[in-house]
Amino acid sequence: MRKCKLSIVLALALTLFCALPALAEGPVKTLSGDITLAQAQKILAAAVKKAEAIKVPMNIAIVDAGGNLKAFYRQEDAFIGSIDISIKKAMTARYFNMSTRTLGSVSQPGQPLYGIEASNDGLILFAGGVLLVDANNVIIGAIGVSGGSVDEDESVAFAGAAVIK
Template sequence: MTLTLEQAQAMIAAATAKAKELNVKMNIAVVDAGANLTAFVRMDGAWLGSVDISIKKAKTARFFDMPTGEIGKISQPGGSLYNIEHSNNGLITFPGGIPIKAANGEIIGAIGVSGDSVENDHTVASAGLEAYK
């Protein structure tokens, strides 16, 4: 099973709509099962620094097949994954990246969002994910 461009674009559209509803400007990235960028949007006025962060959130969620916020919990000082963010040419370990699972449970990609609070980043990513489901 693979993530199609059409599915990725639908996720981007849903996430963008949620960002507009929240009145925030976001960078939104979708990667496939190989963590390759499939679709991306930078909303007008979104932070330039968040372009890279959104892509890295999506890649991080796919590399470890879990939401980036969960990785953040176990990568704190004393945690089993402390300093993991320095691997893989840089990871992001705070909320806003979520794996995409097919109906059979297979991970087929991930969405990553950055541009506002981590809570809003996660909310917008979740809205994008719902468009896939």
């Protein structure tokens, strides 16, 4: 028992000792291929501008390359129920690297991905979730928009996504 405890202590000490040089370099601020907050804010601004132009109050969510919420904007009078939908649209697009419109079309009855909406604690399979792809053609996240018709949602998402390309 004593040897086992000593082995564990030595292993932990060695792990910490080996990690010290990496810690001295400082934390990694942004992973390669991930969206920055500045980019997310630029995308949000473009999406909000489009939503204002079409006069439809929207919820706009942006997720990073890992599908985690990076930025969110809820316009005045946007539906409360659309908050979750906008976030899930962005996550769905990123999880499967395709727009929610495209995923929705291949998940209808008789199609190869029928029933996929039940996975990942629920997915959204109608238009309004779009990938965010940078100038190097790298997926850096996704945008999800909800509050209008699916075509209005998608138009706002495309307006946001266009500024990053």
